[in-house]
Amino acid sequence: xxxxxxxxxxxxxxxxxxxxxxxxxxxxxxxxxxxxxxxxxxxxxxxxxxxxxxxxxxxxxxxxxxxxxxxxxxxxxxxxxxxxxxxxxxxxxxxxxxxxxxxxxxxxxxxxxxxxxxxxxxxxxxxxxxxxxxxxxxxxxxxxxxxxxxxxxxxxxxxxxxxxxxxxxxxxxxxxxxxxxxxxxxxxxxxxxxxxxxxxxxxxxxxxxxxxxxxxxxxxxxxxxxxxxxxxxxxxxxxxxxxxxxxxxxxxxxxxxxxxxxxxxxxxxxxxxxxxxxxxxxxxxxxxxxxxxxxxx
Numbered sequence: 001x002x003x004x005x006x007x008x009x010x011x012x013x014x015x016x017x018x019x020x021x022x023x024x025x026x027x028x029x030x031x032x033x034x035x036x037x038x039x040x041x042x043x044x045x046x047x048x049x050x051x052x053x054x055x056x057x058x059x060x061x062x063x064x065x066x067x068x069x070x071x072x073x074x075x076x077x078x079x080x081x082x083x084x085x086x087x088x089x090x091x092x093x094x095x096x097x098x099x100x101x102x103x104x105x106x107x108x109x110x111x112x113x114x115x116x117x118x119x120x121x122x123x124x125x126x127x128x129x130x131x132x133x134x135x136x137x138x139x140x141x142x143x144x145x146x147x148x149x150x151x152x153x154x155x156x157x158x159x160x161x162x163x164x165x166x167x168x169x170x171x172x173x174x175x176x177x178x179x180x181x182x183x184x185x186x187x188x189x190x191x192x193x194x195x196x197x198x199x200x201x202x203x204x205x206x207x208x209x210x211x212x213x214x215x216x217x218x219x220x221x222x223x224x225x226x227x228x229x230x231x232x233x234x235x236x237x238x239x240x241x242x243x244x245x246x247x248x249x250x251x252x253x254x255x256x257x258x259x260x261x262x263x264x265x266x267x268x269x270x271x272x273x274x275x276x277x278x279x280x281x282x283x284x285x286x287x288x289x290x291x292x293x294x295x296x297x
Contacts, residue, residue, distance in 0.1 A: 003044060008070050010037035011049070015059060015067045095282050098127040098134045099147035102227050102243075103269060106250040108147065111289045122282055134272065141274040144283045147290075149202045150268035159273045164294040165266040168203055169248045169258040171231050172240040183260040186214045193239030194218050198225040206265050207242050231256060245297055 013023035014034065024031040042049050049063040059067070095115075099108050104126060112124055129137070131148035138146045139157035150162055170184040178184050189211065197204040211218060219239075224230050227243035231251040234241055244267040248258040271287060273279065 004037075004040070007037045007041035007044070009074070010034050011041055011063075012067065012070050012074055014038060014050075014057065015063065015071075018057060020057065093121070093280065093282050094123040094125075095145075095286055096125050096127075096143040097145055097147075097286070098129050098137050098143045100131050100134065100149060100269070101128050101225070102247060102267075103147050104128040105226075105228055105247070107246040107293050108290070111286065111293055115286050115289050119282075119285075138272045138274050141277060143274070144280070145287060146272040148270055148272055150270045155272075157275050159275050160270050161272070162268065162270045163291065164297075165268045166245055166294060166297040168207070168242050168261055168265040168267045169245050170240060170242050170261045171234050171248050171251070171256060171258045173234060173237060174255055174257045176240065178240070178259065179257050181259060183262050185262045186210055186216055189218055189240075190216050192218050193221045195230045195233045195239045195241040196220050196223040197227060197230060197241075197243070198223065201225070203242070203244065203265065203267055210263070210265060 010023060010027060013026050014020055017023050017026065020034045020038070021031050024034045027034065038049065045066075047060075047062045049060060049066070051058050051060065097108065097112075105128070108126065112126065116122065116124055127137070127143070131151075134143075134146040134148050135155045135158055137143045139155065147163075148160075150165075151160055154160070170178070170189075172179055178188055181188070196208075221239055222233055224233065227241075227247040228251065230241040230243055231247060231253075233239065235253055235256050242261060242265060245258075271290065273283070
């Protein structure tokens with residue numbers, strides 16, 4: 001026995017609507033065509049499925065049993081179609097992200113909030129690591145996308161793409177002498193206590209190189225690996241600091257302000273992807289969201 005899908009569809013529509021005329025409208029065919037499909041189905045399975053009582057179409061017990069199975073089949077097909085549509089529009093799936101803390105604690109949270117608001121079915125995970133650990137995860141294909149300090153060399157098994165460079169800012173107490181200025185020049189930092197980031201932090205390396213080239217003498221009372229912690233030390237009146245603009249913008253405290261630094265000290269990051277892997281639309285869309293945030297600075 002070989003069942004015709006067109007006959008089964010007509011049968012289901014008749015069962016759902018209780019009318020061959022309405023079923024014909026749903027199928028966009030004539031009523032005699034639906035009647036013929038039902039008769040052909042009855043002939044194929046050797047069972048009479050309907051009887052008429054006046055203008056009413058009455059399904060028999062066999063029709064009820066068959067309908068349950070046919071309806072279950074078509075509901076499965078419809079679910080597959082919904083899943084396919086959702087995959088195309090990135091409403092379901094997963095997105096594994098790993099990032100250095102400077103981005104993970106602020107701008108990436110904003111990006112994930114924006115991204116997930118229109119994709120509630122996408123499961124997102126954010127792993128906060130140092131840049132080397134992020135690269136290791138990407139090389140092992142354990143993440144979909146990672147964010148690291150900008151690299152000057154290749155890393156095996158990883159594709160590296162630079163993000164837009166953004167200017168670092170000087171963070172200080174609102175009562176600090178430099179807070180009255182619209183911007184802070186490197187020479188203004190002479191004699192200041194500068195809260196430093198970790199020794200291997202590229203932003204710290206660039207800042208100290210620029211200060212040394214300018215002949216600026218300063219003190220370094222404390223250092224921390226987290227830019228957010230550096231801002232908290234500023235709040236505690238332990239000195240001033242130079243951090244990425246995302247951390248400074250998200251450190252909302254009336255006692256603390258930030259000012260542009262002249263000349264510019266760039267904060268540079270890259271996003272990384274596992275090499276030789278298909279890039280899902282979920283990843284492409286998230287990268288686009290991150291790029292928009294960097295462009296807005």
